[in-house]
Amino acid sequence: MIALSLAEIAEVVGGQTYDIPDPSVRVTGPVVRDSREAGPGSLFVAFVGERVDGHDFAAAVVESGAAAVLASRPVGVPAIVVDDVQRALGALARHVVAKLGTTLVALTGSAGKTSTKDLIAQVLQRKAPTVFTPGSLNNEIGLPLTALSATEETKFLVLEMGARGLGHIRYLTELTPPRIGLVLNVGTAHIGEFGGREQIAEAKGELVEALPEHGAAILNADDPLVRAMASRTKAKVLLFGESDEADVRAENVRLTDSGQPSFMLHTPSGASEVTMRLYGEHHVSNALAAAAVAHELGMSAEEIATALSEAGTLSRWRMEVTERPDGVTIVNDAYNANPESMRAALRALAAMGKGRRTWAVLGKMAELGDEALAEHDAVGRLAVRLNVSKLVAVGGREASWLQLGAYNEGSWGEESVHVSDAQAAVDLLRSELRPGDVVLVKASRSVGLESVAQALVETGAEGEVAAR
Numbered sequence: 001m002i003a004l005s006l007a008e009i010a011e012v013v014g015g016q017t018y019d020i021p022d023p024s025v026r027v028t029g030p031v032v033r034d035s036r037e038a039g040p041g042s043l044f045v046a047f048v049g050e051r052v053d054g055h056d057f058a059a060a061v062v063e064s065g066a067a068a069v070l071a072s073r074p075v076g077v078p079a080i081v082v083d084d085v086q087r088a089l090g091a092l093a094r095h096v097v098a099k100l101g102t103t104l105v106a107l108t109g110s111a112g113k114t115s116t117k118d119l120i121a122q123v124l125q126r127k128a129p130t131v132f133t134p135g136s137l138n139n140e141i142g143l144p145l146t147a148l149s150a151t152e153e154t155k156f157l158v159l160e161m162g163a164r165g166l167g168h169i170r171y172l173t174e175l176t177p178p179r180i181g182l183v184l185n186v187g188t189a190h191i192g193e194f195g196g197r198e199q200i201a202e203a204k205g206e207l208v209e210a211l212p213e214h215g216a217a218i219l220n221a222d223d224p225l226v227r228a229m230a231s232r233t234k235a236k237v238l239l240f241g242e243s244d245e246a247d248v249r250a251e252n253v254r255l256t257d258s259g260q261p262s263f264m265l266h267t268p269s270g271a272s273e274v275t276m277r278l279y280g281e282h283h284v285s286n287a288l289a290a291a292a293v294a295h296e297l298g299m300s301a302e303e304i305a306t307a308l309s310e311a312g313t314l315s316r317w318r319m320e321v322t323e324r325p326d327g328v329t330i331v332n333d334a335y336n337a338n339p340e341s342m343r344a345a346l347r348a349l350a351a352m353g354k355g356r357r358t359w360a361v362l363g364k365m366a367e368l369g370d371e372a373l374a375e376h377d378a379v380g381r382l383a384v385r386l387n388v389s390k391l392v393a394v395g396g397r398e399a400s401w402l403q404l405g406a407y408n409e410g411s412w413g414e415e416s417v418h419v420s421d422a423q424a425a426v427d428l429l430r431s432e433l434r435p436g437d438v439v440l441v442k443a444s445r446s447v448g449l450e451s452v453a454q455a456l457v458e459t460g461a462e463g464e465v466a467a468r
Contacts, residue, residue, distance in 0.1 A: 001043075001148045002096055003028045006068050006080065009043070012095045013070070013088035015080040020068065025078075027067045031092070031148040033141065040065035045089055047141070048072070086140060090175045093144030097176050102154050104176055105293055108161045108169060108204050109184025109226075111340040112286050113138065115278075116184060117160045118314040119290035123307040127299055128155030135315050136335075138162035140171065147176050156297070163203045164193055173210035180296055181207040181235070182218040182289055186225040187340040188375065193367055201225040211235035218292045220285070221246040240292040241285065248292040250284050259352035261287075265305050267295045272305035277312050279319050279331070280348030282341075317450050319348065322457050327435040332453035333442040337365045339375045343382055345442050350386040353438040357389040361425055361452055363443025364398030373401055380405025384415060391416040394425045395447060422448065426455045 007023035010016065017023055029041035033054065038044045038061035046054030046069050058075035062068070068078040070092075072085050082088040097104065105124075107117060114136045121132035131150045133142065138160040150157050161172045186201045194200045208217040208229050217233045220226040221241035230237045240248040250263040261284050262275040276283055287308050294304045313320060317335035324330065329352065333345050342365060349358050360383050368375050380402040383391045391406045393399040399418055406416035419425050429439065433456075441453040 001027060001029075001031055001150070002099060002152060004096075006078070009068075009070075009092060010080045013080065013082055013091050015070070015082040015088060018074040018079045018081055019076060020078045020080075025067055029065075029067070031070075031089075031145060033145065035061050038064050038066045042066045044069045045085060045145075046071040046075070047085055089144045090140065090171075093147040094175050096150070097147050097157070100150055100152065100154065100157075102150055102157045103180070103297065104178045105156060105158045105180045105182070106161050106173065106176070106178035106207055107158075107182035107184065107289070108163065108207050109182075109220075110187030110200060110204075111338055111344075112184050112282065113160050113162070114315050114335075115283065115313075115318055116182075116286040116289050117158055119286055119308065119311050120182075120293050121158050122311040122314070123290050123294045123299070123304060124156045124158065124297065126303065126307050127294075127297065129153045130156040130158060132158035133160040136160060136162070140168075140175075143172050144175055161207060163206075166199070166203050167206070169203060169206040170210065173207060178207070178211060179215045180218065180293060181211045181215065181233075182293060183207060183220065183226045183229060184285070184289055185220055185223045185340070188338060188368065188371060193369070197225060201229070205229045205232050208233040208235070216296045218289065218296065220289070221249075222285070238292050238296060240288040242288075246288075248288050248295060250288055253281065253284055255281060255351045257354070259348055263287075265291055265301060265308070267291060267301045267304065269295060270301035272301040274305045274308050276308060277310070279321060279352060280344055281351070282344035282348070317453075319345070320453075322453075324457065324459075327437075328433055328456070329438040330453055330456050331438065331440045332450060332457075333440060334445075334447075334450040334453055336445045337363070337442050338444075339365060339368070339379065342379050342442060345440055346379070346382055346386055346388065349388065349438060349440040353389075357434070357437045358387075359390050359392060359429065359433075359437060359439040360388045361392045361394060361429070361439060361441045361449065362399070362402055363394045363447035363449050364396070364402075366444040366446055372398060376401035377405035377408075380407075380416070381409040384409040384411050389415065392425050392428060393418045394422060394443065394449060394452070395420075422452050425449075425452050429456060430459055 027043045035057035044061040058069045062077040124130045215235040221239035221243040239246045253263040320332040322330045393402040403418040443449040
């Protein structure tokens with residue numbers, strides 16, 4: 001964060017200072033909510049959670065060098081006390097972003113936000129210092145914390161914005177007003193909370209409504225609900241996609257033998273060939289979105305293509321590929337799941353596993369409301385249509401729907417199985433995997449299927465290979 005005195009921070013957030021001998025002391029370190037990350041010159045934000053109260057760590061963080069605590073009550077050490085810590089954090093972020101004057105890029109969408117954000121960051125870093133959302137910390141706490149990590153040297157600030165309902169993205173844009181707004185897609189993620197795709201589109205479109213006239217709205221030409229958002233902004237509109245009408249588009253899309261996408265990138269400034277290190281054709285759309293942002297910020301087609309071809313995975317458990325010594329390939333995509341990302345992952349598995357046995361270890365997709373049964377059934381059916389060798393459905397009711405969909409599509413129980421939990425899945429795979437197999441692991445975050453992928457990777461490292 002840019003250096004600010006405790007007195008300045010108190011004024012910005014409308015707080016009262018307590019136990020601060022010298023209000024001119026400056027915060028020169030990061031703003032953190034995890035006491036373990038507090039260090040010299042930092043500002044610790046004390047949130048009250050369901051199980052942990054950050055105020056209990058106030059003395060420890062000051063002892064470790066923190067300049068003060070942003071708190072909702074006096075804590076006996078230097079503190080700025082406010083009525084609402086979350087609102088105060090947002091106000092501080094808004095103040096710092098305004099002082100920096102950095103170019104702010106915000107993105108949202110139902111699927112692919114984090115992967116696309118990571119691509120944008122890796123491309124823009126080649127042009128100038130860039131700060132971006134770590135992982136998927138895209139809510140009213142994670143977003144301001146990311147913004148506050150920017151410094152005077154930061155040229156680009158790339159922020160992922162999530163939404164659980166109407167007004168959420170509008171609030172985030174008020175904290176960190178973007179000049180460039182990117183909407184990837186409108187899918188069925190969280191449809192149970194929103195009530196329908198039209199409501200999701202209404203919420204995602206709040207991003208383009210927040211753009212200034214001198215800004216740019218970057219919209220998916222291949223998604224009708226996203227493309228229609230052009231009427232909701234006064235900013236310039238730049239379309240990306242495989243449509244002929246897209247300003248930034250892909251031609252001759254194909255997959256390498258290992259399942260990595262390759263295509264000819266076309267931008268208004270020229271064309272250049274891209275072959276990605278990431279796996280799955282769904283990354284083409286993500287790459288085009290990143291290319292559109294980079295083009296808007298002055299990068300050439302050749303610069304963009306080179307950066308996209310060299311970009312890797314920055315956030316864990318998203319198509320994270322591990323090759324075991326015995327030739328088994330583990331694809332850990334267990335961070336989260338929705339119908340769109342599940343279908344994309346299955347297609348990537350089919351492409352990666354040509355000529356090999358493929359396993360899809362899948363769990364429930366959360367927050368689908370009344371669509372849950374139909375969507376799980378459809379994913380199970382797709383696994384059979386893609387000739388996945390074996391579907392392992394893990395967990396309770398939703399997993400049984402996955403297995404039932406596969407059975408009704410024609411697996412007849414030979415190509416699909418329902419197991420009770422992650423350990424049962426690990427036990428099954430350890431006994432049946434053989435060299436050359438490809439295993440995809442994917443479910444909503446609450447299922448915790450990353451433990452399956454991790455166990456299988458560790459099995460390979462230990463040399464425990466099934467004798468088959």
